[in-house]
Amino acid sequence: xxxxxxxxxxxxxxxxxxxxxxxxxxxxxxxxxxxxxxxxxxxxxxxxxxxxxxxxxxxxxxxxxxxxxxxxxxxxxxxxxxxxxxxxxxxxxxxxxxxxxxxxxxxxxxxxxxxxxxxxxxxxxxxxxxxxxxxxxxxxxxxxxxxxxxxxxxxxxxxxxxxxxxxxxxxxxxxxxxxxxxxxxxxxxxxxxxxxxxxxxxxxxxxxxxxxxxxxxxxxxxxxxxxxxxxxxxxxxxxxxxxxxxxxxxxxxxxxxxxxxxxxxxxxxxxxxxxxxxxxxxxxxxxxxxxxxxxxxxxxxxxxxxxxxxxxxxxxxxxxxxxxxxxxxxxxxxxxxxxxxxxxxxxxxxxxxxxxxxxxxxxxxxxxxxxxxxxxxxxxxxxxxxxxxxxxxxxxxxxxxxxxxxxxxxxxxxxxxxxxxxxxxxxxxxxxxxxxxxxxxxxxxxxx
Numbered sequence: 001x002x003x004x005x006x007x008x009x010x011x012x013x014x015x016x017x018x019x020x021x022x023x024x025x026x027x028x029x030x031x032x033x034x035x036x037x038x039x040x041x042x043x044x045x046x047x048x049x050x051x052x053x054x055x056x057x058x059x060x061x062x063x064x065x066x067x068x069x070x071x072x073x074x075x076x077x078x079x080x081x082x083x084x085x086x087x088x089x090x091x092x093x094x095x096x097x098x099x100x101x102x103x104x105x106x107x108x109x110x111x112x113x114x115x116x117x118x119x120x121x122x123x124x125x126x127x128x129x130x131x132x133x134x135x136x137x138x139x140x141x142x143x144x145x146x147x148x149x150x151x152x153x154x155x156x157x158x159x160x161x162x163x164x165x166x167x168x169x170x171x172x173x174x175x176x177x178x179x180x181x182x183x184x185x186x187x188x189x190x191x192x193x194x195x196x197x198x199x200x201x202x203x204x205x206x207x208x209x210x211x212x213x214x215x216x217x218x219x220x221x222x223x224x225x226x227x228x229x230x231x232x233x234x235x236x237x238x239x240x241x242x243x244x245x246x247x248x249x250x251x252x253x254x255x256x257x258x259x260x261x262x263x264x265x266x267x268x269x270x271x272x273x274x275x276x277x278x279x280x281x282x283x284x285x286x287x288x289x290x291x292x293x294x295x296x297x298x299x300x301x302x303x304x305x306x307x308x309x310x311x312x313x314x315x316x317x318x319x320x321x322x323x324x325x326x327x328x329x330x331x332x333x334x335x336x337x338x339x340x341x342x343x344x345x346x347x348x349x350x351x352x353x354x355x356x357x358x359x360x361x362x363x364x365x366x367x368x369x370x371x372x373x374x375x376x377x378x379x380x381x382x383x384x385x386x387x388x389x390x391x392x393x394x395x396x397x398x399x400x401x402x403x404x405x406x407x408x409x410x411x412x413x414x415x416x417x418x419x420x421x422x423x424x425x426x427x428x429x430x431x432x433x434x435x436x437x438x439x440x441x442x443x444x445x446x447x448x
Contacts, residue, residue, distance in 0.1 A: 114438020331386025
C-alpha cells in the first residue's frame, strides 16, 4: 500500500492547539541545516550541576577505552560507548583575577561564556555571549524554538547573591548578549504550553474558552488530525506515533498532579492565571523537565537547550536521600567523611536522573541513528572540588556521537586548556562558524 510522505515540520492541529511530531519513516528531508531525513539534525545540550562534585569518585583512573566507571558515573555504564569523559579542562576566567571572593557567581556565568564577569550587584552586569546562544543565532530559524533554557530554582536577576556579584550571575547559565541573560523556565506546565503551541493562549476566543472550560488534554483537540495521519502512514510509524502521543499524555497527567498538589484547579476561566505546575518533590521536578527536553529534541522543536539542576551556591537539602543539610554547606566538607558521603549521594542522584534521560534519547530513533547519536550533550560544573573552589580540572562529560563526528567510549586527558576549546569544536560540528569564544585558544583535539 502506498503511503504519503510527511513533512518534518508537520503538526497535528485542532481547536487552536498544535502538537509537533517525532521523526517518522514517512517524513521527507527537512531541508534545514544540520540533518536529513535519514540521519536527523544535530543538537546540543548543556547540563549544569552547582557546587562542584566529589572528584575522587568522578575521575576514572585509566585513560583511553579501558577505563572503569567511577562510583558517581556508574549510572552511565550502559551508555559508556556513547560518552567521553574529559579531564584537564578549565575556566580560568572563573578565578578571582583580583576581584576577591565570588567563585560561585563567576563559575556559573563563565561556564558557557569563558568571560570574567564584571563584579557588580547593580544594573551594570556584563559577562559574554554563551555558546548555546551563539548556536541559536545561527540555527534558530530551523526550529520553532531557537533554544530552550530550563532549571529547577528561580533565583533573582538583581541584588547581591555572592560577595558583591549580582544574583543574575548565580542564576543564569545562558546569555543572549554580554549584558542580557536568557532567563530559565522552572515551571513544567509553562514549558509544556510552549512546546505544544501555548494551548492556553492560541486560537479564537471561543476555542480558548472551550479548552479552558473543560480543561481537556491537548490530544483531545488534535484527535481527528491524528486519526487522519494514521491512515497515511505505515505500521511502524503508527506504532511510533501512538508511543509518542502516550508519552505526551503521561506528561500532561504528571503536570496535572503537580497542579493539584500545588493548589491548582481545573475548569479555569479564560484569562485566569495558569496553575503553577511545579512539583513539590525535587526528583519529580527534574524528571518532568528532562522528559520535556526529550520531547523537544524528539520533535525537533528546538536543537539547543540548557538545564540547571540548581543555582550556583544552591543550599537545597536532599531529605529523600537522607541528606537534610544544604548542598552548598556540605560542599565545604573539609574532607569530613560524613559530609563527603552525603555529597557523593547528591552527585550520584544527579547522574542517575541524567542517565535516565539519556536512555530515552538513545531509544528514540530517527532514521539510521538515535536522537542521542545526533546530539552533543555536555554535563559538568564550573567548580571542580567544592571545598577548594578550584576552576581547573573540571568535571566534564560529553555525551552523544555528534551525528557520527565524535569517537566516543573513552576517557580523554588533556594538558590544562580552556573549556571553551570544546565549545568551538562543538560549534564546528553544528556548522556554526565561530573563530573565538571567550578565552578559547583553538579547537579541542582528540575528539574524533
